[in-house]
Amino acid sequence: MNFLVPVILIGVLLIISFLLILAEKLIGSGGEKIIKLNDDKIIPVTGNNTVLNTLSEHKIFIPSACGGKATCGLCKFKLIDGGEPKPTELPFLSKQELKDGIRLSCQVKVSDNMKIEIPKELLNAKEYKTKVIHIEDLTHDIKLVRFQLIEPNEMIFKPGQYAQLKVPGLDIIRAYSIASHPKETSQIELIIRQVPKGLATTFVHKALEVGDKIILTGPYGDFYLQEESEREMICIAGGSGKAPIRSILYFLRDQGMPRKVRYFFGAVTKKDLYYTEEFKELSKEFPNFEYIPALSAPDPNDDWDGEVGLITEVVDRHTADLTESEAYLCGSPGMIHACIKVLEKHKIRQENVFFDPFS
Ligand SMILES: Cc1cc2nc3c(=O)[nH]c(=O)nc-3n(C[C@H](O)[C@H](O)[C@H](O)COP(=O)(O)OP(=O)(O)OC[C@H]3O[C@@H](n4cnc5c(N)ncnc54)[C@H](O)[C@@H]3O)c2cc1C
Ligand code: FES
Structure with a gap:
């Protein structure tokens, strides 16, 4: 009699496992679903992967700098008539975005038919x-x-x-x-x-x-040069934040530097500076362009006669009214946040501030 108990138990477990697999196939991962994208494209989906990975399998690439760990907040999309966001999404979504059905595509699984929207530029x-x-x-x-x-x-x-x-x-x-x-x-x-x-x-x-x-x-990314604008520009970068500003300046150089540009670059000591000669040459060629590198803690051996201080202090010292200016900021979120405060003190308009936090 006793030897029958384990046999019965194993049998029951096998039946439960079979039912669970069947249920998952019917309800969850296995069934055929569709994503309707931008009211236009139909994407057939099997499995219940995330929206981010599903779109990527179909060669549609949503930004995902953290690779799906819900730490970058870049992978936003609009879910039409979707459910409630997960707690992991909330820190990245403003009140307006929550109202508009914006979600993080790395956190939402395709568990049913879906209607979604992404900006058209992302299709490029x-x-x-x-x-x-x-x-x-x-x-x-x-x-x-x-x-x-x-x-x-x-x-x-x-x-x-x-x-x-x-x-x-x-x-x-x-x-x-x-x-x-x-x-x-x-x-x-x-x-x-x-x-x-x-x-x-x-x-x-x-x-x-x-x-x-x-x-x-x-x-x-939506951090890029506003090509149609003629406003004076103030660019501020620290560390590797020089990268996008370099691309922007190359573009303006080819157009004959039609706008007045002041470029502040913050480093700690002289050994953290780079492309100094390149930008000095640019300022010699174009009087419209001014390059202002600043060191926050120059080494005594640096022989530095340029600007000294935190980049916020240097920007503050060199800046007058910014009501008609445009600002481009790149670097750590802390630096960007502090610089925006300084720009606001000089009356920059919020809609004319563009920034890319390297977080
Ligand atoms: C839109 C965008 C553009 C970017 N452009 C550039 C660029 O042009 N050049 C560039 O060098 N980086 C850039 N970054 C940052 C880059 O994406 C990575 O975050 C960075 O290179 C660190 O990656 P990692 O894998 O080496 O560090 P991880 O392994 O991700 O992080 C290791 C540790 O370092 C911390 N950490 C992560 N990033 C930084 C940081 N930047 N400074 C200090 N601590 C950090 C993390 O919190 C973690 O504790 C950009 C980020 C964004 C969102
Ligand atoms: S990929 Fe970074 S939050 Fe989604």
Whole structure:
């Protein structure tokens, strides 16, 4: 009699397992579903992967700098008639976005038919096979990396936008602003600062070599030069934040620098400065352009006769009324936040402030 008990138990467990698999197939992951995108494209879906991964499988690339960990907040999309956001999404969604049904695509699974919207520009983002053709030390902790685009062989981007780099071997993706000229569509340059113990930046600084094959996606982002504007510009960057501003300045240089531009760059000591000569030359060529590098804590051996102080203090000292100006800011979220306060003190209009926090 006793030996029958385990047999019965195993039998019951097998039946429960079978029923669970069947239920999942019918209700959850297995069934055929569709995503209707922008009221136009129908995407058939099997499985219940996230919206981010499902779209990526169909070559639609939503920005995802944290690779789906709900820490970058970049992967937003609009879910029409969707459910409640998860707690992981809430820190990234404003009240208005919550009202509008904006969600994080890495946190929402395709468990049923869905109607969604994404900005049309995102449909231009592609996956690129590339080859590293140049690596250069710009400072002790910043490298320039140039990629030859192989397939597709050109990327059309706006000056200021960013690309995403997939780190081979590790399942991670990171965002990097495009530092090169937008007219150079077959090669992309990125400026990458080593973050201590950072996964992607340690790979780039310690392992990446010329000849390596790397996957990039892009272009992404709504931080780019407002080409139709004629306003005076104030650009502020720190560390690797120079990347998108460089692309913007290359673009303006080709047009004969039609707008007055003042560019503040914040570093700690002289060894953190780079492209100084390049920007000094630009200011000699175009009186409309002024380059103001500033050191927050120059080394006694730096022999520095330029601006000294936090970048916020330097901007404050050099700035008059900004009512008719436009600002472009790039760097750490802390730096950007502090600089916006200074710009507001000088009466900049909120709608004329553009920024890309490298978070
Ligand atoms: C739109 C956008 C554009 C960007 N453009 C550039 C660019 O042009 N050049 C560039 O170098 N970076 C840029 N970044 C930052 C970049 O995407 C990575 O976050 C950064 O390189 C760190 O990646 P990691 O994998 O090495 O570090 P992780 O492994 O992700 O992080 C390791 C640790 O470092 C902390 N950390 C992460 N990022 C930073 C940081 N920037 N500074 C200090 N601590 C950090 C993390 O909180 C974590 O504790 C950009 C980010 C965004 C969102
Ligand atoms: S991919 Fe970063 S929050 Fe979704």
